[in-house]
Amino acid sequence: MDRSIKASTTDVWMSNVVEQSLVIEDLLRYFPIVAIDTEFPGFLRDTPRHASDEQHYADVKHNVDGTSIIQFGLALFDASGNQPWPGCCWQFNFADFDPDLSASSPNSIRLLQESGHDLHKNRRNGIKSTQCYSLLRHKLFRGHNAKYITFHGLYDVAYLMKVLTAGRPLPDTLPEFLFEAGNIFGELYDLKHVARSCPGLLGGELGLTKLARLAGFDSMVIGLVFTEMKKRWEIEKAQFVMVLYGVEKACVEFKIKASIERAQRLSNDHPAAAAAAVVFGGRQLQLSCVAAGERSSVQPSATGAVLLSFLALPNAVHALFRLIHPLEDFKFRA
Template sequence: MLEIEMITKNYPYCAFDTEFPGFLRSSPRDALQEVRYEDLKFNVDRLKLIQIGFSFSDKNGNKPPVSTYQFNFNDFDPRKDAYVSASIDLLTRNGIDMEKNLREGVDPGIFSGWFTQIMIRNPNMKWITFHGFYDLGYLMKTLMRNTPLPSSLGGFLKGVRVTLRNVYDVKYMSRFCNGLLGGKLGLERLGSIMNVERLQCIFTISPL
């Protein structure tokens, strides 16, 4: 956390992504924003964040020597917490060890306390996500120490503005850029069109 605090002074752009136990309720693609938020709140309030990753850069895309950090949390227990089997199977196949998380993962309350202080000391951080409605929902829930999300979409967006200040959703932005298929594309396809190389990250685990 001390490393991250130092990094954000010169590399304030933070791309982030979350992993969670699936969707208990899903909205149709053409649903109104308010309906989509009702489902987001229903899911996020009842499910627990499993993992969050951050990657830092400056406004020109330059990165520090260590730029990417991944946190696995210790309070999701598939023996007693709600989840969708297909989602947990996918995460397990991609290397997330749920039992190890329970033993060695980060306490989300401790994480929230540290990370909130980083944000206070570095108010110019910029947040970057891709199709990040749920990423924002789980990040806000974690920073608010598992407080239920606001009852309305307007209340949620106000909370995001006050807490995170500057948020950029790349998928939404791509809708307005020539050659990006009107935003109807996934992250891998977007990277291919823009000639961005996909890199395999190697993580080292250290105590909090």
């Protein structure tokens, strides 16, 4: 079943990055749910299927440190799923990647070019992250009560962290990475992890169909999926915050350790509050571990625009976007 979504995409280059960052900053007050996606030049090193969380992060660090972001997509929503205007999204095009010199996966570059990316134009006119990182971090990622939404978002978080720290190498350890990610993003949900706890999905697995490799469009789709999931399941829970698919166990352990450390800091002046924090931490660990389950694969994949499939629903009604029937911009063809 083929589906298309009409997007109103604003391309952001070096020439208009200040203007558009200010526009987004203003809109964030009214549309604080931020769906994000990135495009990057593939993997230099693949992750084995049953790698530990630590090995998985070591591969992420190797890949992200050794390559450069190509595009960052962003779409805004309010709590009811409304957007500033229908289909609106932004694509931040970066100049960091040199198609003639930068490390990449040839297959990934071919797929990006087939999807419409002009990598030489990005190199000429794109955003120089080392010059704009402070602008992007302060306008889009700091000082807002925003919620950030990803899908299979470990690499998205990692590449954005690199951009927002002026190209600095990722932290050496996974706990250090999670600490810094929490400081940047605050409240972030990875829908691929959240789906594990959604009744009706077959083991939390999501069918994933690639429609585009354009980060703006993809971020809008991720936001639409989040809106529809919220209608059916209670997914905005503390147990899901900052738990990234592929390294769930390490994320949960990091959160519990942080909650215990907070309790210890409270213990001198507020013993009752400290006890409550420890109890909450233990409960959160239990819930999150159940939600995480066993990983079917830790091999990362570029997100793209997604179709989330309800494999367990009757009559093989496979696409989550069937639920979004009120949107006129969806065109369904059998």
